Amino acid sequence: MPSPDAALSDLARAVLAAPPRLGRVRLVAVDGPSGAGKSTFARRLRERLPGAALISTDFFATWDDPVAWWPRLAEGVLEPFARGEPGHYVKLDWTSGHPEPGERVTLAPPRVLILEGVSAGRASVRPRLSALCWIGGPDPTERLERAVQRDGENSRGQLQRWQAFEHGWFRVDGLIHPFGVEQVGQSGHIFYAEPPQTPSV
Numbered sequence: 472m473p474s475p476d477a478a479l480s481d482l483a484r485a486v487l488a489a490p491p492r493l494g495r496v497r498l499v500a501v502d503g504p505s506g507a508g509k510s511t512f513a514r515r516l517r518e519r520l521p522g523a524a525l526i527s528t529d530f531f532a533t534w535d536d537p538v539a540w541w542p543r544l545a546e547g548v549l550e551p552f553a554r555g556e557p558g559h560y561v562k563l564d565w566t567s568g569h570p571e572p573g574e575r576v577t578l579a580p581p582r583v584l585i586l587e588g589v590s591a592g593r594a595s596v597r598p599r600l601s602a603l604c605w606i607g608g609p610d611p612t613e614r615l616e617r618a619v620q621r622d623g624e625n626s627r628g629q630l631q632r633w634q635a636f637e638h639g640w641f642r643v644d645g646l647i648h649p650f651g652v653e654q655v656g657q658s659g660h661i662f663y664a665e666p667p668q669t670p671s672v
Contacts, residue, residue: 482602483519486583489601494553497583497601502594502646504637505630506618507608513587516604524581528588530562533570534629537636538590549599552580568625593643605646605672 491497501513517523531540549559557579564573567670583601592603608614611634618630624625 474634479515480519481657483516486520486591486602492599492601493549493584494555494580495582496552496580498549498596498599499583499585499602499604500596500600501585501587501606502589502592503606504611504614504641505589505633506614506616506621507606507631508617509589509606511604517585520583520585522581523579523583523585525587526560526578528586528591529565530560532588532590533563534633535561537633538593538640541590541593541595544586545596547645548578548584549596552584555580579633590640590644592602592646594646 486497486499499516500510501516503509513525517525524661526544533537533540544560546549547560551558558578559575559579561572561574562574563570582665583602586596592600592605597603608617615627615630615634622630
């Protein structure tokens with residue numbers, strides 16, 4: 472089994488070799504449950520892809536709206552990229568502890584866009600993906616404690632409800648074992664495959 476660094480480098484090369492399916496953009500989804508290590512993995516992958524852009528679902532999702540925000544991303548970023556045009560989105564600001572509209576971001580179509588977070592690899596976008604990475608992480612108890620350490624003890628109740636939601640979401644959306652699997656170091660499981668050809672965002 473390759474080391475985590477070697478596996479990331481191999482994945483980066485595979486991404487660049489894969490055909491773009493979002494206009495000229497190679498779209499990479501890094502998905503998995505909360506507290507699994509998706510953000511760290513996505514940042515490390517981005518370091519191996521010069522010029523890649525990274526968007527987190529945390530810029531869109533809230534406790535009350537965990538996945539239904541997607542049209543804002545599709546209409547503001549994915550559809551313009553598919554046409555070769557810049558994308559725009561309003562990044563949620565969590566500094567107050569509650570989500571509020573923050574910075575408006577304008578982004579030219581990059582060579583690679585990494586979309587990271589729960590539901591990033593949802594069924595509707597899979598035909599557009601050049602790679603889908605699933606980060607499973609440790610067991611739910613450890614993942615909860617990781618997330619609490621990250622977000623604060625006052626978020627524990629919300630995170631427990633989030634865990635229950637995402638468990639059901641992944642099964643309904645068909646993300647568990649969608650393409651195949653290989654183990655990559657300590658980062659969890661990575662799924663990488665040629666998605667279906669029919670474009671959709």
